[in-house]
Amino acid sequence: MNRITVPALALCAVAALVAPSGAASKGPAAGKTVHVGVISDVTGGAGVYGTPQKNAYELANDDVKSGKIDAGGANLSFDVQDAASDGAQVVNLMQKFITDGSTAIVLGPTLSGEAKQAFPLAARASFPVMGTSTTAEGVTAIGPTVYRDALAESQVIPTTVRRTHDRWHYKTAAIIFGDDNAFTKTDGDLFARELKAAGVDVVDSETFHQKDTDFQPALTRIESKHPDVIAIGALFPEATKIILQAGKLGIKAKMFGGNGLNSPDMYGVAGPAAQGIVVGAAWYSGAKYPSNVDFVKRYTAKYGKGPDQFAAQSYAAAQVVAYLVAHGATTKDEMTSALKNVRVIQTVLGPIGFDTNRDVKSSPVILSIVKDGFTYFH
């Protein structure tokens, strides 16, 4: 993988012409080698989320070589290791990366629960880590070297409820959420809190389990309460089935959800049934940031399917690390202090920074599914 192909060079030249910021520059770290450890669930139960993350880092590796991601001339590489959706492997990988003496920062793991197991190791070693999909409460509070570029559900759900309520003026709502997963459980809790705060009567709350396929009993019960809207606290594999089955049962209530629904599968799999569904998210695949347009195009070309939010947030983390490297951070200590001084970095998520809690500074986007894609919800 070390050779640079002619097309890659050509791409690099084109990139230099059209987007000067995309061309490789010579920074203080030029010529140095920087290893980044990535922990992802490529296999196992969370493989459907970890695989797009792995894809994004592979693309980032290509892009650093071609100069599309500017790492200041440093030899930057992302080493993706599979944790097989096993907490023990996440912890072991984290320890390996922390102690191997050459890793400058760790990105991942995939799930919040895994992060809560492994990040304390990093915090104790004052080792910089960045979650890209670990959205649960309390993740960054684990320690002063723990960051995330993933917008927490608590940053997304309130806006989603407010915007849909402003637009639709609903009086009653039902919630359906997964109660055996930290991410979807947080969704359920936040929806309940925010809907009540908006004066909406929550007439029913139903739960499901990860990997469930049949949601008809729960949806039948929801329909018997005639809610105006249904809030969905799910990840896309379950959300598509909920939407399809609601359509089959003739449920007319409008539906919305959070980050977990931000996947091309929503319209790709749920098709007509998904029309008009509102999704509060951290990233919009159609956003016009130059690097995003390029990222979506090339990711789609490389993997035959558009990126989802897991991929985008991972790619953004790669861009953040490249930015820090281009500005001279090549060791874990340099990374740690550089992260403290980040102001604004241009990524596929748009311009982002970090607040004093080391959470990402960015605003949620509220999207709506129209035909074969997302558009802004107005």
Place this chain on the structure above:
Amino acid sequence: MNALATFYAHYSQLVDQIGINALLALSLSVSLQAGQLALAQAAFMGIAAYASAILTVTYRWPMVASIVAAVLLATLVAALLAYPVRRLRGVFLAIATIGFGEIVRVVANNLSITGGAEGMSGLPQDAGTAMVYAALVLVALALFGLSRTKFALAVALVREDEHAARGVGVDVGMVRTFSLALGGAIAGLAGALYAHSSAFITPNDFGFERMEQILVWCVIGGVTSPLGAVVGATFLSVLPELIRFLADYREITNGIILLAVIVFAPGGLASLWRRGAVRIHV
């Protein structure tokens, strides 16, 4: 010594996992030795893990006290479980105890004191390697001591032929209750230590997948002896890291290894250097 220190610096987490997993395998092995396919170890582990974590975090109990209390609770629950399942054998016992485990998981998922699906985070991680292995040695010695008593003979008799055991005056119900309770105690110890060495616990840590894992460790190591349980747990805890270089082929290799050990090493891994051990049909 230096190399060992370096190794430990890189793999201390794995070393602790091996110790705890070995305890879990031993706890199942105790049931299997008595001929009981009782598969509630993950539930006992979870009950103790939550008890110990709640006592430590919410009620500020010292670590050792919380572990002792948690082990007692797991033992009690196991002993109580023995009563309703006393007439169940073989796969019927297996599925009833798996069902019990699922109930425990759902309860943990719905209680507020356990934190539900969001789990309990920020646990102190105050049980180090020394403590884990002290517990393992203690349990191994206790099991070894037990194997020298008349009671072990009664256990073996119950395993091989319940009717014969009754015929010579063995209290079968007592033997079964005791072995389930002892298994519960050891699984509880493992769970309490898990809660004190992991920063985070969630109900899914103690579900059917964990139970399946424990069963695989036992059988791959060899069900004929406690040694087999320890060997199996150790081998399969290390395996994912050992074959990490295989990258995309790691998952399939894992499956092939399980299949190959079962097919080509009838008595499990431990039998490879312990030929001639008694074969048990559970």
Place this chain on the structure above:
Amino acid sequence: MFAQQLLNGLFLGAVYALFAVGYTLVFGVLDILNLAHAAIFTAAAFAAFSLAAAGLPLPLAFLGAAVAGGILGVVLDRVAFAPLRARNAGTLAPLISSIGFAIIVGALLRGKYGVDEKHFATGGLDTAPAIHLGAVTFTTVELAIFAAAIAMMLGLSWVLRATTLGRRIRAVAEDRVAAALLGVNLERTIAATFFIASALGGAAGILTGLEYNSVTLDMGSPIELKGLAIIVLGGMGSVTGAVIGGFVIGAVETLAIANGLSEWRDAITFGVMFLILVARPNGLFGKRALRQA
């Protein structure tokens, strides 16, 4: 609402039952738990997806994939069970070897299809015309699936009762040694058992994939443990018991949710199962019901 929930439970139960009859057949004949049954369920659904994507009409894709599931079952037997049978290895070893086989199948599927959800171009629930009958709504797809599941279970029952193969299977289930002495070819009968059991399990997977128009790597995981519960509940090895167990579990789950207890669903399901086992330690239909099937 109640009528609709009843229907929801029936549709769910039919697929559970179809999955469980194959599962229990293997146990009835061989006294082993086949933990790769859910992997075959999944593999057959992917096979149906591939065949349909290659342009085969759905009924043919269904048949082809069910046969593929059956063949995979025979391979499973040869690789994971036959060597153990030859040395009379008890019931624990096959549990683990079938887990190993399931991991291999899962890894191969992931390698070939990737992690993304697959769906049938012809559609499933989403595009099938809905039928409104009084208070209930169902689709033609659901109806077809229900009919297919019932037909296959009746077919199995007929095969076991009225054909030579069925008599052989029951003879082997009754007493392997005696059956061999009477001239039954053991290995061939066992292979046939695995073929039938796995074709039915595979059919359940294909129907599930069609019903929800979704084929995924972990589609077998919700049914894996429940399938086990169902066959034990029915009385290991009893085909009738597995069918009834499937409908019982489908109904219990649906009723739990219908009564607003969705967060306790699995606890209720397994609680009911636990109580039935405590009351009837050999399940609803005893152990050797296959003989009289």
